[in-house]
Amino acid sequence: MKYIKTFLLIGFIGAVLGGIALTGIYFYIKPDLPSVAILKDVRLQTPMRIYTHDGKLISQYGVKRRIPVTLQGTPEMLQKAILATEDNRFYDHFGIDPIGITRAFINLVITGEKSQGASTLTQQLARGFFLTREKTFIRKIKEVFIAFHMEAELSKDEIFELYLNKVELGHRSFGFGAAAQVYYGKKLDELTLAQIATLAGLPQAPSVLNPISRPERSVERRRIVLLRMLDEGYITRQQFDEAASAPVTAEKHGAEIELDAPYLADIIYSEMVELYGKEEAETGGYQVYATVSSELQQAAQFAVKQNLHDYDERHGYRGAVARLWPADSKKSAAADADNSPQEECIQPAIYPYWPCTVTEDQLINSLDNVGAFGFVFPVAVTSVAEQTFITRDVMGIERTIEWEGMDWARPFLSDARQGKSPEQASDIVAPGDIVYIREQEGQWRLAQLPQVSGAFVALDPYNGAVQAIVGGYSFYQSQFNRATQAKRQVGSNIKPFIYSAALNNGYTVASIINDAPINEWDEATGVAWRPQNSPAEYDGPIRMRVALGKSKNVVSVRLLRGVGLDNTIEHLTRFGLDKADIHRDETVSLGSSSHAPLEIVRGMAAIANGGFLIEPYFIDRVYNETGEVLWQHNPVVACDDCSAESDTTNDAVMDPEQDIEALLAAELNQTLPAPEKTQEVLAAPRVISAPNAFLVADMMRTAVRANGSWNKKTYWQGTGWRARNILQRTDLSGKTGTTNDSRDAWFSGFSRHLVATTWVGFDDMNRQLGRAAYNNPLAKRNPDRFGWMGNAMVGTESGAMAAQPAWIRFMQVALQDVPEEAMAVPEDIVRVRIDRTSGKLTRRTDHTTLFEYFLRGTEPTVYVLDDEIMDPAEQEDSTPDVEEIF
Template identity: 35%
Template sequence: MLPHKKASSHRTSGRVVVPALVLAVIILLAGGGGYWYFTRDLPWVDVLKDQKAYPGTKIYADDNVLLGEIKFEKGTPVPLKKVPKSLVQAIVAVEDAHFFRHHGLDYVGMLRALLTNIWAGGVRQGGSTITQQLAKIMFLTPERTFSRKIREVILARRIEARLTKDEILDLYLNKIYFGHGAYGIEMAAQTYFGKHVEALTLSESAVLAGLPKAPNIYSPYADLDRTKRRQKYVLDRMIEEGYITAEEAKSAYSKPLALRNLRKKTDVAPYVVEAVRKEIEERYGQEALYQKGLKVYTTIDPAMQLAAVQALQAGLRDLDKRHGFRGPVEHREPRKTDGKKKDEDETTAGKTVLPLGEVITGRVTAVSGDGVSVLARGVKGRIPPSGMAWALNKVRPAKGEKVPKGKKWRAAPDRILKAGDIIRVRVAALPQKGKGALFDLEQDPLVEGAAVMLDPATGFIRALVGGFDFGRSEFNRALHARRQAGSAFKPFVYAAAMDAGFSPASIIIDAPVTYDEQKDLKPGWSPENYDREYFGPTRLRTALAYSRNIVTIKLLKEVGLKPVIGLARQLGISGPLPEDLTLALGSGSATPLDLTAAYAAFANGGTRMKPILIRAVAGANGEIIESEEPQGEPVVSPESSYLLTSMLQDVVAYGTGWRVREVGRPVAGKTGTTNDYIDAWFVGYTPNLAAGVWVGYDNEKSLGPQETGSRAASPIWTAMMKEALKEVPVEPFVRPPGVTVLEIDAATGLLASFDSEETIPEVFKAGKEPTRASTQADREALEEAARKEFEAAAEREKDKGKTEKKAARRGQRQTQEDRD
């Protein structure tokens, strides 16, 4: 019996062992296969030890001040030894409390995250350690899947096996994203507080440490209330971990945050930096741009660039306000409290330092008849009615509302705002003892614009602004927006006329006219002056000063299309130009830079200088790779240029450019407005600086009634030129030897005589002056010619009216027949 039992036991154990071995092999194969599947394309983490920071390209202004950098890797790396101990502790406390004790994985945290994800039915919580976050940043995509999480775990173990804790922290702090384009702790310190990382305080460190979890949510620029709550959480975690005392945390939390304006000094030329990036990449290739340590020296003058940026932004805001308040940015209902806890307004009040004059975001906390209470960046203040008058004045009385007689009615603040509204405000006055801050209501404009300044003698571009805000739109309108020039094109017609033998004293009759032979236009094209008034015999000087359309069209017809188009092309206008008389009204297109560079030629005696933005490119060791010297081409004679400049000075002296007189020095320039007020221009120059401003919508909609070049563009031009030239001595336009000055009869353009009713000095090319004195017969002949043109126009209108009546009667008969 015993041998039989042994055999049975042997067979039983065999039946158990073999399947177990098979199962083990299957598990091993499955495990190995799974490991191979998840690691088959994972990188070797040894590359982290060999991380090489490519130098990128540095871009400098004309005074060698850094304008910007173009780098493959974002941020500015700093060694761990420069990072304050309190910042490292804050990051560890809030992101990975067991960092110095685990080997890449926090199993307790992973278990908690696993249970949360199972409960949620998907990946909702990561439970990642700092090492895992580094693995994700360096090697993986941000997608939330279980397979990516497994790869993250494997990489974290590999990183911990090959790098020290300090090396991991060094990489992490230089790679993590802190919001608002700030990668790495140095860039974050500069972005939020305007200082180097080593100068950060405990209070500032706690703010930055709270950002990586959700930069957009916890940003102090987005919601300071939430930022302060997050800061407190970080400080509380530091207390729990034994890094700081409760007293230190309380002191840090109570300190006001001196937040930096998001637009840094080096950010005044983002459109320039991007234009240079494209140009350098096109010339030398991507590898040179990011890896060779190039230094690009531009022609930008920092002071002029800042003046252009500020003037354009202020001018676009003013234009936008003229058309009323569009409403709050958004609305957030105030947080409810149980009466025991302080309202969030109280907990954050006084926790930041406001930037005087800057436009920031605030929240309306109360509205009354004498103003609006606002909390902005934790500072309490108010907007008085005067600080929002531009918005209140556009509101009309409600139906049935009683308006006091004899008094100017203005809407109450509650007509446009209510508690919980998120609005944009300008800091008008800082808080004083017992008084809160004063704010003015603002709104970010939807309209766009561009501004350019350049040196007429060299072509060096001194300022270039491609839009209201690069962060909102990177499209560089100064370089690439081809828009109709309107009357800003007229100087090219007059310049060609001066070269063709006309003078500022030449007379053309300003009277209604109809053209039937123009190709691509409807038969019977009848252009009009802007104000639909006509002034008879008109000198070219007066016609240009007041931007008279009819005179300019007739002048173009006499000079010819080809000479004018040829001149515009030689001056650098590259956009489409129609080959018909509408060209005189600016139906052709040009970019702000092209138009400004063309005007600059008139300031430079008729020689067009090639616009230059990059004056030199140097290698990493300073060796000059390429440089560009000024290049000019004579296009218009110096005499014709001076005659035109003299005429354009009168545009400013008494014509459509009158607002520019505020510059306080000799200025020549021209306004431009296109149909339906879609584009507004002012382009002009002093003897040593040319500038152009364009204003319009990207979708080419109207700027609004009466938003002409004079009203919408010239104030911007004036503001930036006043600031740009404030340290530059006043200079006159120098008359060249080939120009003479004579007294003429203002009515005929001929030499003044004893019976001339009005005489004025006028400039002429030597040898092209009038040779005889004006007579009564000359004046009568001009008046008679004008009378005939007006009579012919009246007859055309009469015939047109008869034709329209006949057409109307035919239409009525046809309608009656259709009814019958």
Template identity: 40%
Template sequence: MPIKKEPKPKRLIKSLFKWLFFIFLTLLLSLSVACYFFILELNKELPDIGQLEHVQYQTPLSIFSQDGLLIGEYGEKKRIPIAIDKVPQQQINAFLAAEDERFYTHPGVDYKGLLRAANQLLATGKKRQGGSTITMQVARNFLLSKEKTFLRKLKEILLSLQIEKRYNKEQILELYLNKIYMGQRAYGLAAAAQIYYGKNLDELKLHQQAMIAGLPKAPSIYNPIVNPERAVERRDYVLRRMLELNLIQPKAYEQAVNAQDDAATQPTKIQLNAPYVSEMARQELLAKYGEDAYTLGLKVYTTVPARLQIAADRAVQFALHEYDERHGYHGLPHKKFTKTSSLKSLKSLGDSRQAVVTALSTVGVETRLSNGSSVLIAWKNIPWKKSGFNETHSKDINSFYIKPNDIIWVRQLADQSWALTQLPVAEGALAAINPTNGAILAISGGFDFYRSRYNRAVQSKRQPGSGFKPFIYTAALEKGFTAASMINDAPIVIEDPSLENDWRPENYTRKFSGLTALRVALRKSINLVSVRLLQDVGIPSALETAMRFGFDREQLPATLSLALGSGYAPPLKMASAYAVFANGGFSVKPYLIQRIEDHSGAVLFQANPLSVCLDCKEGLKTVSNPAPRVISEPINFLMNSLLRDVVDLGTATLAKQSLGRSDLAGKTGTTNEQRDAWFNGFTSEIAVSAWLGFDNSHPLGKGETGGKAALPIWIEFMKTALEGVPEKALTPPEGIVQAYINPNDGLLLNENNNAGIWEYFTAETAPKTYSVPKQPEFEFDEEWFQEALF
């Protein structure tokens, strides 16, 4: 029977189908091979996931006081790295419900999620972030860029598969929770808890945990501070997913969704307000590490104890208010508080706060602060009352220059009462250092850092005035002068070709005392004695001596005006120079940073300053970096004796009266027209320089000398600095002798002569001859003459 052939069309279709199938298989195989080699090549371009084993989180620079209080934090990214075993399980559950419910079962890629994202793309034609697992987010955040391309997505998938093979789920989750951006500059879970709620992770409630878990999807949209309504919607979605996944019970769910969210901008966590100190440390770190200083998570411990820093700021503010109250109230006209004003808009600067006047009464001025609390300013605490004001008569009250709705400045006094005040126009500064090693103990650069960031304690170039005289006197003692050397306090004219007129220096009192001992001249700060002394010592010798105390040559003019402190120096430089007197004659360098630690606590830097070791010469101990001696022990003793005299009997007696101690030493300083007021003083434990003046060098006013304007800063600070510190007597070292002398010529007197005084000398300069008593002038006695004749 003949075989029936298929119709030709059918054979053609079959043949075509076979060829098409063959072509399809060939294309599929080619595509597979191409994909294989493409992925193979792509894998070569992928970053090494081994980087994840050595992750360096970008954490802020933190600066601390000597006693561990936070005084500053710098860096755009706020992050607090935390180990996964410190994260509450409920918080982890919230993130899994919100971001990746199959995290513990997928191999790094959730194919269902990817298909869902692909369907969305086909349906809408738009690329949207979706289908990303926590592992894929780790790959993207740590190893890839943020661009949204198919190539980057493919790399993300490949990296995720590699990550899952190399790291366990807990390691991946820890990386994610520490890296993810949470809005408000917060990176990572722990930082978000602090930024939004001011809490540690173990203190968060369920509704807060859900709120934070909802942030990574879109931090800008679901930010509870910026967009609370959308944020609550997202929070409730997270809670609903947790309920559906049996991660929470229905009762807990109901309580959480009904809870009112309390996310808010948190107050700064700064524990010690010391912005001048913090800024100094920041600049040092920036110079040392560059911009990396803000991201390496460095912890910087300064030499400044909180107790002394608080005292320094308080002392500067106290003295500025005292100066202001001596020169009148300049706060008029007052700004008005209107119906549209808010109490929250009231400002605070230094120790002063704005307040709104609510009423005036016979008791005082009633006010309201920014926090809504009421404060009474008693009439006795209003130092600028008009002349003749009678606080018992209402008609006088009604005519008073303070009215209801005025915005005034107030401050709280030591007795907790409140007083009317104003923002000082003058400025002040204080620098304190440890004289044994130069450690900075306090820096106050002005009334308030946020009014003026200019750090007058470190950056200013002010004339030290009479505060420079001790360095001239030191040079003189080294040249053989003594505390009893007599110098003529008389008018002097200095010819100077560089000046239009001759220079005629004057004493502050514009009086002259004739021959004056150096001890008395320094005690009274007599200018003309200092000028003549510099003439005798020689300017080159004086400059060389001053530079041994740490002054730079460019700070010092090579003219006789140097005797009156016509150079320039900031308070920190003056404190450092006076530290030489305080520590026995050694040069130390001020330093601020004691220790730097990295993010793990490893010490990167430990200060090793020049240190004074008075016991080392006796073999009792040693120091690794001994400070060099710059003046001899006998000369240092004599200068201490002279500078103690300034406090005991001279221009700074207020210090002894206020502090009741006998171991205080120092020197007041006042420049021409009272443009700068200084007091530089010390004990063996601390050297402190205080300054008060105007930034524009405007005169402070008649009588505003160093002893009146600046010394109160020093005294107020030292009340705290010397608390509990025992007095230390001044003991003459070897090479110092005492002699009973005639104070009028510096020569020896018999000890039975009541007109003499005891004075210290070096053994080489002690007087060897006795003073010849001045013969009384003959007085003509007319009555005797007549009797003698007759």
């Protein structure tokens, strides 16, 4: 009894001193403990994900990969595997496990080493959120107190769910949802038992137990997990045997990118960083939905890349990008057969006729150094026959390139000259060449990485929502976004804005302007200024509609002079063009100013939507990690009164240049369905009148079609006539643009609800787009004589030749299921019959006349006299040349 009393006394004193020490330690470390509020509002560091408007994943930003899961959404087998391995008494203890602590203490006394832990799931979670992995007593004490905090403030299920999402599992994956994606490319409910056991074994040491870095250690750890599940009765012996013997199937998977649109993703990422800061944007779990749809974005990317390849093939083949051995050491198969050096090779070559130094490793390294971009990837030429050659890629896959996939490859001499067409494959490639190939319409083709650049952007003209954007051939080759950052001379793409200024200053669509050469001495420079048409052809007196359709340069200059330079510049700024970028001289009428494609398409949208300046935007809405809407874009909308119906009528738009017989047969009083009523939102500022926008848009319709009658000799073509010819629609407006020496090529155009601009040029502004000679193989595979597909076109590169095909390809997809919808005719617009040549009123109803639109009060009041009428059909020299037409 004496000893018992002594023992109890010592125990009591020890407990009191321990309690005092523990209390002292608590108050000592209390300032470092997290608050209860933090414990209740723990946020997972979840990456930002960017989606298309229709929910396709574009990109993911953030170092830590995390896919949040709920406890209810986690497979029961995974829950049991984790509990059996890490904390089988989790639902019974109060944050710390006395049995586990006792076991660890005994091990410490016996071995003198802190080799065993006793951490519960709650302690592991506390350490993961607030502490480090260092094995010190003070860290362990902090861990215990935080665990007590968490058990007091959170339920067991809440703690377990946080653990499932927080624990680090290797390869920058945090949480089991992310680990399933990183290691297996699966969702949790798709995992096998062997894969579940592998993941459940990772928390102990993710860097050395993961199945990618250390597969052998991973198999051992998996067996331990399965044994504990077997001991707890969670699985049967048969399940254990099957899972324990299963092969390692893990390999590294990235985010499940459904649409690779890096230029768009980069724009949105930058905007999110500007809004929230880099760290918050990358870890706040934001789910950002773009304005673009996956279908239109994909169509734009294909259109730009294919168009640049078309340009490249027109201008010739620049040769192999690299060689596996110097040209002078090249050997033929026959030579090697007579005098094979293979016996002297320490490591034999892949093919017997290659130099023995060319090994598998050298081939792989050489191909890796070249890299793959866009549509193209590198291969090595392994053998060459008469009109075929065989290639090998980095994976060892061999492909045969047939003659039809390489016969385009005449030598590139300069941007304006190409060599003779090849006659056999050896004229193009040789064994040991590293070349690019690409697939087109199921056929493998010799290719090259385009040196020319391009950009594309499409908008909803009524609210500014970006529908597609492409900043170049490959973001991984160049991150410079030419759609938003490249200010390039716009050429004739400026003319619709110039003509709008003219309409605002007393001109009409039928005004007669003299299309004649200008030769003006400039005293300041001592040089005569002689702006020229392209081509250098002059029609004399010409109506404004025809001048815009044919893109007459001297008419644009004369219109600027009639309006005045200051008035013109002021009018250009109405379309959102920066005044600082606009040249203060008459060359501005020819597009000497430089603007980004996004600026130009915004200006064109004001013409398409009836006169309103919208604001382009890329982000439609933002959600947090729990799916709550944090932000929804509220755009300014093209409407005078957003709560009222449109102030325009629904009269059908007619083609003023259509043959008069067909025009008279048309239903002039056809009505169109009214646009859907816009919800009450912010109204965009009106910058030009509705009649002004309508008249410019209607003139632009004649720029993208053939006009008049061939039989009556009133036929003429707009510079962008291929748009109507290929798309077979009458509701399109557009304008080509080409700068001096063809350094920049543009095309901008729109239907009623979609406006798009495309640009092509070299990043080196001194380099010209040049010209292409006739290429017979390309022409044969483009049987339509218009050669609209791009690589078969001939002549000096221009907006119609270099840029417009991308616009057409995009619109083929965008408008495929969209019915034609003519632009509504404003109430103040009247239509009268005029003489085709003079623009005056006429009483005739034959091919010398046409219907034309005018702002009410500006229509002509004088009738043409009989002796003023010119009948094109009676003019012998008025018939266009076939070459000019086709």
